[in-house]
Amino acid sequence: MKSLTCAALATLVLISCSTPKEKQSDEYVDKKTVGTLPTEQEPVLEKIAEFRGVQVTGVTVGPEGRMFANFPRWRKDVPFSVVEITPDGNHKPYPDKSWNTWKGRPEKNVFTCVQSVVAHGNSLFVLDPSSPNMEGVVGKAMLYEFNLSTNKLANSWSFDKEVAPKKSYLNDVRIDDAGNKAYITDSGLGGIVILDMETGKSTRVLGDHASTKAESVVLTVEKKPFLLKGAAPKIHSDGIALDPSENRLYWHALTGYHLYSVPTEVLHGQLDESKIEEKVSNMGVTPAPDGMIFDKNGNLYMADLERNAVSYRTPKGDMKILIQDERIKWPDSFSIDDDNNLIFTDSLLQDTAMGEPVDNMSFSIYKVSLPTEKETL
Numbered sequence: 001m002k003s004l005t006c007a008a009l010a011t012l013v014l015i016s017c018s019t020p021k022e023k024q025s026d027e028y029v030d031k032k033t034v035g036t037l038p039t040e041q042e043p044v045l046e047k048i049a050e051f052r053g054v055q056v057t058g059v060t061v062g063p064e065g066r067m068f069a070n071f072p073r074w075r076k077d078v079p080f081s082v083v084e085i086t087p088d089g090n091h092k093p094y095p096d097k098s099w100n101t102w103k104g105r106p107e108k109n110v111f112t113c114v115q116s117v118v119a120h121g122n123s124l125f126v127l128d129p130s131s132p133n134m135e136g137v138v139g140k141a142m143l144y145e146f147n148l149s150t151n152k153l154a155n156s157w158s159f160d161k162e163v164a165p166k167k168s169y170l171n172d173v174r175i176d177d178a179g180n181k182a183y184i185t186d187s188g189l190g191g192i193v194i195l196d197m198e199t200g201k202s203t204r205v206l207g208d209h210a211s212t213k214a215e216s217v218v219l220t221v222e223k224k225p226f227l228l229k230g231a232a233p234k235i236h237s238d239g240i241a242l243d244p245s246e247n248r249l250y251w252h253a254l255t256g257y258h259l260y261s262v263p264t265e266v267l268h269g270q271l272d273e274s275k276i277e278e279k280v281s282n283m284g285v286t287p288a289p290d291g292m293i294f295d296k297n298g299n300l301y302m303a304d305l306e307r308n309a310v311s312y313r314t315p316k317g318d319m320k321i322l323i324q325d326e327r328i329k330w331p332d333s334f335s336i337d338d339d340n341n342l343i344f345t346d347s348l349l350q351d352t353a354m355g356e357p358v359d360n361m362s363f364s365i366y367k368v369s370l371p372t373e374k375e376t377l
Contacts, residue, residue: 045325048343049085049365054078056363057347061337062119062148068094069345069365073102073113073132075355081111082126085365094124095151106130106139109153116333120175122148127184129170133355134188136166143173143182143195155197157182163193163204172291172333174242174249179268183240183249190214190236192251194267203271211280212237215256219288220306221350222329226255228354239292241300250300252289259283259300259313286319287311291344293334295370301342303331310344310368323368341367 049069058070067085071078080100083091093100099111106112116127126144131137141164145155164170169188175197176183184193191207206212214234219226226232235254242249242264250261259282266272266279287309289302298315301322309324310331322342332347346364 042323042325043369045323045327046367047327047364048367049089049091050362051364052362053359054080054363055347055352055358055361056332056345056365058114058116058118058333059343059345059365060117060119060124060333060335061343062124063122065337066119066148067343068117068119068124070114070117070126072115074134074352075357078102081114081128082117095146095153112138112142115170116172118173118175119148119335121177123154124148125173125175125182127170127173129164129168129188131169131188134169137161137164137168140164141168141170143184157195157197157200157202159193159195159202163202165189171238172240174240176242176244176249176264176267178244178247179264181264181267183242183267185237185240185251186212187236187238187254190253192237192240192249194271205267205271205273205276206237206280209277209280211258211260211282212251212253213256214253215258217255217257217288219255222308224350226305226350239289239302241292241294243294243298243300245298250283250292252286252292252302254290254305255288257285257288259286283313284317286313290331290347290349291333293336293342295336295340297371299371301334301370303334303344305330310342322370327364328366336370337367340370340372342370343367 054071056069056071061067070082080093082094084094085091112128112130113132114126114128118125124146128142130139130141140158143157147154167188168186171185171187173182173184180198182195190212192205193202195202214236218232237251238254239252247264248261249264252259260280261283262280266276287304292302294300300313304311308326308328310322312322313319330347330349332345335343344366352358
């Protein structure tokens with residue numbers, strides 16, 4: 001299936017530039033709208049890819065601008081789990097067709113239900129919570145590492161039921177080179193999984209800690225209460241981001257308004273749950289996000305689900321809106337390319353009932369330029 005031809009891509013690229021906004025006299029103080037609106041002209045929002053009839057959640061940009069996306073198995077007949085988006089606008093299964101051929105049961109070297117892809121160094125990490133339709137883990141949740149030079153599997157790690165229980169849903173991953181660790185959020189039950197990539201040992205921490213749990217809130221997305229199966233969902237620790245300059249790991253429940261962090265030094269070596277809990281810091285109120293990522297200047301970008309926006313937290317702790325556009329429905333996962341552009345998916349989660357077909361829907365990947373260091377100060 002090739003949904004993106006050069007000609008089609010040209011028609012898909014929608015460029016808009018909003019008019020400058022009047023300067024705000026006050027910061028919003030309501031939890032749903034915390035942060036200041038942009039006072040200068042907003043950056044251009046550009047659609048760079050579109051998938052019809054298949055829901056994209058994750059995107060990542062690797063060396064030389066190679067772009068990858070993933071599609072969780074939240075319904076029948078998902079045609080692929082991971083693709084590489086080629087420079088001519090087409091896409092192809094990654095690493096090959098066999099890895100993307102699901103036969104209804106877990107198999108070796110076959111993706112089950114991929115939730116996240118992250119390019120790091122010369123590797124592509126693929127997180128597979130192995131929970132089709134979010135109905136429970138089948139087999140074992142997995143993390144795969146592919147060598148981007150050879151496009152071959154370099155490493156794989158499985159997570160037993162103590163680390164990734166039946167009702168877990170491993171959601172996103174960040175790689176810590178200093179500790180040779182992978183940090184993974186569990187949005188199904190709440191908690192952080194720490195994988196020692198050298199020994200292969202994985203440990204579940206903060207599973208009973210308030211920082212990884214959803215708050216008692218009902219989000220308003222596209223002016224409607226966000227409901228799943230008719231009820232307000234509790235989606236626990238979801239977005240995750242690593243700030244290597246400060247050596248801190250950040251995370252956030254999707255249904256919640258508080259950001260948390262911990263110094264990575266307590267996540268290295270012998271893990272002590274009580275010491276980790278002691279070092280967790282509440283970083284304050286933010287919009288309700290999905291994906292999160294740090295840029296080179298220490299800004300933390302996050303989805304702003306209730307405002308059709310992408311917001312960011314400055315190193316000083318101030319919240320600002322990067323871009324607000326009605327085309328942004330559910331900003332999901334983020335990546336930053338070598339040209340300082342934020343790349344993000346729009347998964348339309350609020351409009352897609354679990355298990356229901358999405359044949360007539362289109363899911364987009366957008367690009368927007370980020371502030372320069374001068375503009376950040």
